[in-house]
Amino acid sequence: MNLKERVLSTMKSTDTESRFELYVTRTPGYLWALLFQKLGVHPIAVTLMSIVIGAASGYFFYQKDLGMNLIGIFLLIWANWYDCADGQLARMTGKKTLIGRILDGFAGDVWFFCIYLGICLRLTPDWGIWIWLLAAWAGLRCHGRQCAIADYYRNIHLWFFLGEKGSELATSQQETEEFKSLKWKSREWFHKLYLFFYIRYTKSQEDQTPVFQKLFHAIQEKLNGKVPEDMRLRFRQDSLPLMPITNILTFDTRAGVLFLSILTGMPWIYFIFEATVLEILRYWMIHKHETFCNKYLNEIIQQ
Numbered sequence: 316m317n318l319k320e321r322v323l324s325t326m327k328s329t330d331t332e333s334r335f336e337l338y339v340t341r342t343p344g345y346l347w348a349l350l351f352q353k354l355g356v357h358p359i360a361v362t363l364m365s366i367v368i369g370a371a372s373g374y375f376f377y378q379k380d381l382g383m384n385l386i387g388i389f390l391l392i393w394a395n396w397y398d399c400a401d402g403q404l405a406r407m408t409g410k411k412t413l414i415g416r417i418l419d420g421f422a423g424d425v426w427f428f429c430i431y432l433g434i435c436l437r438l439t440p441d442w443g444i445w446i447w448l449l450a451a452w453a454g455l456r457c458h459g460r461q462c463a464i465a466d467y468y469r470n471i472h473l474w475f476f477l478g479e480k481g482s483e484l485a486t487s488q489q490e491t492e493e494f495k496s497l498k499w500k501s502r503e504w505f506h507k508l509y510l511f512f513y514i515r516y517t518k519s520q521e522d523q524t525p526v527f528q529k530l531f532h533a534i535q536e537k538l539n540g541k542v543p544e545d546m547r548l549r550f551r552q553d554s555l556p557l558m559p560i561t562n563i564l565t566f567d568t569r570a571g572v573l574f575l576s577i578l579t580g581m582p583w584i585y586f587i588f589e590a591t592v593l594e595i596l597r598y599w600m601i602h603k604h605e606t607f608c609n610k611y612l613n614e615i616i617q618q
Contacts, residue, residue, distance in 0.1 A: 331469045331558050344399025361401040362418045366425050369394030373429030377437045384577050434582040453586040461597050465561035467520040475550045487517040526605040530612040553607040560600045
C-alpha cells in the first residue's frame with residue numbers, strides 16, 4: 316500500500332474527513348504514529364504530550380511579539396498532529412484504554428482554555444472585563460455546543476453508514492444504566508466517574524436534536540434497531556453534505572481564524588467568529604439535519 320492507503324486504513328471513514336484533514340492533519344499524524352510505534356511509545360504518552368504542547372501555545376498567544384505568536388501557531392499545529400497520532404497509534408497497536416479515550420477528549424478543552432486565558436490576559440489592558448465576558452460566552456456557551464453537535468452528527472452518520480461497530484453513538488439512557496450498574500468501591504470507580512461527566516455531554520447533544528431522538532427511538536421500537544438498506548443509503552446521502560460543516564465547527568477552520576486574528580494583532584476577532592459565524596452554521600446544520608430526520612420519522616410512522 317502507498318502512504319495515502321495506509322493513512323486511510325487508520326481512519327474510520329473518508330465520509331467524515333476532508334481532503335485538507337487527510338493531507339494536512341491525518342498524514343503527518345500517521346507518520347508520527349509510525350515513529351512512536353517504532354520507539355514503543357504508548358498512545359497515552361502521546362496524548363499527554365499533545366496536551367502539554369497545545370496548552371503551551373496559550374502563553375505564546377499572550378505575547379504581542381509576532382515571532383512568539385508564530386511559535387504559538389506551530390505548537391498548536393504540532394499538538395493537533397499528536398492528537399491525531401494517538402488515536403492512529405492506538406488502532407495500529409491495539410492499545411485502546413478508557414483513560415486514553417478520556418484524555419483524548421480532554422486535550423482540546425485544555426488547549427483552548429489556555430489559549431482563551433492567554434488572549435484575555437493580553438487584551439485586558441484595553442478591554443477590561445469585557446474581553447473576559449466575550450470569551451466566556453464564546454468559549455463556554457458557543458464552542459462547547461458547536462463541537463458537541465459536530466461530534467454527534469459524525470457518529471450518527473457513521474451509525475447509519477457503518478452500523479453500531481463503526482460508530483460511537485450512544486444514548487444518555489444507556490450510559491445512565493451502565494453508570495448505575497458500576498460500584499464506587501471497586502476497580503470500576505474511574506469508569507463510573509467518567510460516565511458521570513459523559514452522561515451530561517451526551518444529554519447536551521440529545522437536547523439539541525429532538526427530532527433525531529424521536530427517529531432513533533422509532534428505529535429501536537418499530538424496526539427493532541435495524542435500518543432498512545434503502546433508508547440507510549438515503550440517510551447517508553442526506554447527511555453527507557453536512558460533514559464538511561462538522562469539520563468547520565471542530566478544529567481546522569476554527570484554528571485558521573484563530574491564527575489570522577493573532578497575526579493581525581486582533582485576537583478578539585476569533586471570539587466574535589465563534590459567537591456569530593460558527594453559531595449560525597450550527598443552527599443551520601441542526602435545521603437541515605432535523606428536517607430530513609423528520610422525513611424518515613414520518614416514513615416509519617406510516618408503515
